[in-house]
Amino acid sequence: MNHINILWIDDEIDLLKPHILFLEQKNYQVTPCKSGTEALEILDHTNFDIVFLDENMPGLTGLETLHEIKEKRDTLPVVMITKSEEEYIMEEAIGNKIADYLIKPVNPNQILLSLKKNLDHSRLISEKTTSNYQQEFRKIAMDLAMISSYEEWVALYQKLIYWEMQLEDIEDASMFEILESQKTEANTQFGKFIDKHYPNWFKPGTDAPTLSHNLFKDKVLPEISRQQPTLLVVIDNLRYDQWKAFEPIVNTYYKKQKEDAFFSILPTATQYARNAIFSGLMPADMEKLHPDLWKNDTDDGGKNLYENEFLEAQLKRLGRQDLKTKYYKVTNLKNGKQLVDNFKTLKEYDLTVVVYNFVDMLSHSKTEMDVVKELASNDKAYRSLTQSWFKNSALLEMIQLGQQLGFKLLLTTDHGTINVKNPSKVIGDKDTSLNLRYKTGRSLTYENKDVLVAKDPKTIHLPAITMSSSFIFAKNDLFFAYPNNYNHYVSYYRNTYQHGGVSLEEMIIPFVVLNPK
Structure with a gap:
């Protein structure tokens, strides 16, 4: 671990020797300092990861020192340590965005906990989130194989969103990739589910x-x-x-x-x-x-x-x-x-x-x-x-x-x-609709595996523009592209957000x- 540099400001710093030794054994580097004025001078030429600040000091008080520190280094975490439990001091300190508030006498473990909370917080959350998702991953994979109702699809999609938002703040890109592949797999299965059940949802008495x-x-x-x-x-x-x-x-x-x-x-x-x-x-x-x-x-x-x-x-x-x-x-x-x-x-x-x-x-x-x-x-x-x-x-x-x-x-x-990533070729006449995720028109030519087809739009309660009109809907993260001017079109629309097709999103x-x- 890299040394964590702590600035500890207390007019009775000598009494805190045991605390400082305890932290140094844990590989923390502590710079002791007896007054607010001295601390501000040190801060001018030294970088610290965190500051412990006594509230009750002669000369520059803790709150005054806090104010000055925040003017110099707005993002530097400051932990206020005080004998007093007076509310106005707490409120003033919190208003100045302190990182933590400890009441004297403090024991070394409280100090350690405060350090972990403020400096290791994101790493600890990251590790916990990753291990929680790894456990959940297996459960989601099993659920995916078993889903048979629309309620289960809603629950699974909500779960995927939950994990996506949990994982977005952590550093582990590989976890995110695993989740992405799970979303893709979910959309593949969801497409099959819609293909099979959607037309029945309009029939009276069906569970829809x-x-x-x-x-x-x-x-x-x-x-x-x-x-x-x-x-x-x-x-x-x-x-x-x-x-x-x-x-x-x-x-x-x-x-x-x-x-x-x-x-x-x-x-x-x-x-x-x-x-x-x-x-x-x-x-x-x-x-x-x-x-x-x-x-x-x-x-x-x-x-x-x-x-x-x-x-x-x-x-x-x-x-x-x-x-x-x-x-x-x-x-x-x-x-x-x-x-x-x-x-x-x-x-x-x-x-x-x-x-x-x-x-x-x-x-x-x-x-x-x-x-x-x-x-x-x-x-x-x-x-x-x-x-x-x-x-x-x-x-x-x-x-x-x-x-x-x-x-x-x-x-x-x-x-x-949905963010569309991959093109699927489609050919239609000049009256074919323009949307990138669905097409309606006569004599459409398309890749069967990429689409959900309604040859007779009436079965899903859509108007047929002509007697022979059909509808096709893109599945997964596909978007429709015409063969002419194909490359330009694909590079223009890839990674854009489109709608009209079949996906959880x-x-x-x-x-x-x-x-x-």
Whole structure:
């Protein structure tokens, strides 16, 4: 082990000889020092890993010394040692970001524990996390071989996310690679599971998860009451792990009542999945019942322009037109700020729906902007980017206002996204849809092993654009590429976040109910 250098400041340092000897036997290097003034001079020309600081000293007091140390070396951990248990001293010390607080008399083991806590903390956590995951790895591998229900898939996916977020802070890259291969294997098995079971989920009496078109009926409406206004936020493109990344920020203002997962319909794309949430219908039924509001892939114009009309029609069908509702779509910061400014007026509505498009912009612009591409080249970076966006977003301001005004908060999304790594060749005519994770059109040629196919879209309640149209959905982390201009296309889209296909990341998504603190 490298020597750890400790600066110990105490006007009675001679009485601490036994402590210092104890630490030196443990291979720590201790520089003793009798006053704050002397310590500050030493700090000007010597680097230390940690400082032990007596609070009660003549001349420069411990708190004054602490203040001066922090001005010189903001990140240097300082452990305050004091005889006094007076609250104001503790508060002052904590306010100055001390690393630890010990009450005299201290024994050598307390000192050792404080050193380990502050200097070995990340190594110890790293080792513990690694060994815990190694045990869990075998269990996940066994579970993967046995999974037979959608509930087990949700549990397994949540477990993978948990470990991914535990492992992201440790130095052991090999563990992360093992987890990545486990995620890939999970997605391979999940693709087979969806291929086999998805069409049956639409049959009456089948054990099926809540899907996009049932979300309102199954999960949203039971939460709405006339006694408390409800804010439903649908964040476009939000993966489960991204929700987990900013959940701690939301927890400052709201306490979680429940967290459920539900499944996005296929294609896991905005015009299908989000319209299904608002209309309470599958796309084939939207086309039939609302031909004026539904647009197919090949139609011109925006595909999500009528969410509010869809919602009104759904509430009427469910016999809840008594609810006073308001719908907003936020597509840029200016929209968001306007909504924040008018937020107080929403208290009179039973349900306020806010569709928040920012994560969508973030992930799509990732292909347009090299800067964003660099900021989010993998899932860890993408979570971090989502978190810093959320901290500075108008959405957080709305959540804070919602808490102050007593709103219940429902948070969800329409589908997730996946980082695509490998191309799969596809050939179609000029009317084939453009999405990278699903295609619909006539006479599609594709690699069978790479896709889930719906030769007859009606079996999964999707509209057929022509009599012979079919749908194909990319599995795992694949994306579709045309043979012409293949190399340019592949290098442009590889490592970008896309959606529309079949993966745990795109299909298993959160629905969270929270109450104001």
